[in-house]
């Protein structure tokens with residue numbers, strides 16, 4: 189007690205007995221959790237006596253238990269960073285659900301898994317506890333979780349806060365928070381991609397269909413659709429405006445055919461169909477419909493190498509000579525369908541190939557060809573009699 193009173197130690201050294209003072213300056217700057225426990229063992233006898241003295245109910249005891257004093261005692265505090273991010277969202281009848289994730293980074297790369305992040309809706313005050321579940325030896329993350337807006341349109345925000353609990357072994361981490369904003373307007377654009385071939389030959393042109401729809405069925409006619417290759421500096425492979433007509437049977441799906449050149453590289457590529465967001469100058473600021481969100485829809489294309497040769501095929505009816513539209517020619521993995529003049533060009537690789545042809549109402553046929561060059565064939569197909577047995 190006496191020595192404590194006489195010491196007049198600086199605050200951060202207040203818990204150390206006077207006789208330890210000379211060694212402290214070298215030890216303190218590097219003090220951390222493990223260092224602290226070693227120190228505690230070394231100096232335990234005198235520290236015990238100190239605490240015993242303090243527990244008599246002095247002011248100093250209260251101070252040493254208060255948060256600021258403790259933080260100083262365990263310096264350096266790890267100054268952590270936190271970020272709450274919006275992964276995706278879903279509009280439901282009368283509210284939106286936003287899928288989020290919180291990332292936490294300690295510059296000392298501490299494993300903070302098991303500790304909670306508190307996510308508070310700033311609009312309603314509603315709280316949820318989200319555990320930190322993932323740690324990759326550098327930073328930590330929660331799993332995906334969902335926050336909900338209320339039924340009213342407008343701007344919602346959520347604040348993710350991280351604070352180690354006072355008794356936790358990791359309590360030397362700073363408290364941090366981060367706010368995520370989400371604008372809940374029902375005019376949100378979503379996209380669809382269809383009419384995709386089974387396989388794509390590299391560096392050949394291909395045509396697919398892309399459509400977009402606003403949740404409130406606004407006209408999207410004339411808005412540009414882009415096909416982007418995210419793996420290649422997000423180069424724009426094609427742009428086409430959405431047509432005036434809705435896709436048959438839908439109430440709001442605007443669509444277009446869009447052609448692009450398949451990127452090189454034999455593997456499954458992931459491309460994106462995108463539409464930019466826009467702001468309607470005729471609608472007042474803050475009103476639903478003023479803003480339409482941008483939208484991106486990823487799709488996968490299995491790319492195969494370009495075939496060596498082309499089979500140029502024309503199909504006609506053997507009796508009438510009429511061209512056969514819709515005949516399907518397959519040389520695995522390539523497939524083409526004949527146009528109105530009965531014509532198609534099918535890519536094929538060199539060597540022995542098996543060509544299979546199917547056409548509705550006609551007898552199927554198979555032909556083996558040893559291919560060493562481009563090949564042209566006019567095939568007369570025989571009508572399948574109504575009594576023709578199934579093969």
Ligand SMILES: [Zn+2]
Nearest residue numbers: 266294296298
């Ligand atoms: Zn840390």
Ligand SMILES: [Zn+2]
Nearest residue numbers: 375402404406
């Ligand atoms: Zn709209």
